[in-house]
């Protein structure tokens with residue numbers, strides 16, 4: 001069974017008026033619940049992440065001001081997701097907790113686990129941006145190292161937008177390798193420096209994308225010692241995505257996902273999948289692609 005952390009607050013904690021497709025969480029969960037897949041799926045309810053865990057990757061002032069609802073207007077504006085609901089704090093803590101709990105499960109069971117949310121890679125040490133408040137990947141990676149003695153962590157970010165917050169948080173940390181495949185002419189317009197950045201031209205298609213990914217995995221990552229992998233599996237490289245600018249197909253994304261699962265198997269490394277971005281309008285192609293990802297991962301669980 002693939003365990004997937006999920007709570008209805010992922011959707012309900014966002015205002016329907018927010019410029020963000022909040023329904024995608026609910027729609028993906030419904031699709032998964034209705035599907036039959038060989039390995040099976042079990043949904044788990046996440047608990048809120050602790051303040052102590054957040055401080056492994058975030059500044060105390062930022063964490064405390066957010067929790068108390070005292071962030072400056074300019075800081076809130078940079079995050080977006082407005083208008084904020086009364087439960088935005090609870091939602092954010094639970095969503096981050098999902099990735100932390102999936103990490104513990106993946107390590108203890110030496111397998112794959114997932115969060116039906118998260119991959120909030122634009123959050124920096126002391127501020128948020130681009131729909132991201134706390135960086136679940138960074139927090140969970142540091143929890144894995146603190147609580148489970150994990151040495152080298154790989155964060156493989158295949159969302160169409162650069163994982164700028166993650167890159168900045170781990171800039172001077174050799175124990176965490178950050179990789180970002182992203183559309184070069186896209187948000188964030190001021191790029192940070194990941195350990196490996198693979199900028200892609202607008203309009204990049206399946207063939208070019210997959211060729212680059214295969215060669216990158218083989219040449220750069222195969223020789224490395226990796227104890228744990230995060231897969232930020234955004235589906236916003238889809239041709240239909242309104243924030244993407246690439247032209248990948250649903251099948252191309254499935255092939256991408258399979259390459260990462262095969263790579264994790266070859267490395268014998270536990271893997272946590274986070275959802276990342278998906279902004280097709282209407283949202284259906286994004287929902288399908290997100291669901292494909294989790295179903296493919298579940299089929300890997302024997």
Ligand SMILES: [Zn+2]
Nearest residue numbers: 159161236277
């Ligand atoms: Zn994105």
